[in-house]
Amino acid sequence: MWLVLALLSSIFAALTSILAKVGIEGVNSSLATAIRTAVVLIMAWGMVFLTNSQVGISEINKKSWLFLILSGLSTGASWLCYYKALQIGDASKVVPVDKLSVVITLILAFIFLHETFTYKSIIGCVLIAAGTILMVL
Numbered sequence: 742m743w744l745v746l747a748l749l750s751s752i753f754a755a756l757t758s759i760l761a762k763v764g765i766e767g768v769n770s771s772l773a774t775a776i777r778t779a780v781v782l783i784m785a786w787g788m789v790f791l792t793n794s795q796v797g798i799s800e801i802n803k804k805s806w807l808f809l810i811l812s813g814l815s816t817g818a819s820w821l822c823y824y825k826a827l828q829i830g831d832a833s834k835v836v837p838v839d840k841l842s843v844v845i846t847l848i849l850a851f852i853f854l855h856e857t858f859t860y861k862s863i864i865g866c867v868l869i870a871a872g873t874i875l876m877v878l
Contacts, residue, residue: 755836761824762832770824778820837876844869 765773789795801809819842826835844866850856 758827758832758836762827765824765828770828771821773828774817774820774824777824778817834877837873841870841873 761773761777823835823839826839847858847862847866851858
């Protein structure tokens with residue numbers, strides 16, 4: 742199931758890039774990010790209430806709150822940078838650079854989460870980085 746959801750995520754992320762590139766034409770990138778964020782916020786809370794998940798909010802511990810807040814700040818910074826880059830650059834170049842996050846995530850997961858780094862993951866990282874460089878040049 743995780744693979745299906747991950748593939749759907751990549752499809753929606755691709756649509757996000759194309760729709761955003763068209764939508765931000767003539768719009769301040771920070772304003773566009775705020776509008777997008779408001780829509781995501783409404784959608785996310787809608788899912789919380791639809792699935793009756795709000796009952797678990799009081800059970801979230803301080804560590805989880807801290808890291809969820811930090812993750813949210815990181816997401817916000819990412820979206821602000823992404824929308825500005827998308828506004829001034831070609832989607833076909835901005836998106837591959839943005840996807841270097843895969844390589845950075847694998848490295849950070851190795852360092853901080855002590856996840857294993859296999860030869861496959863090393864080769865994958867090298868190929869993603871090389872592909873990004875080829876697409877941007």
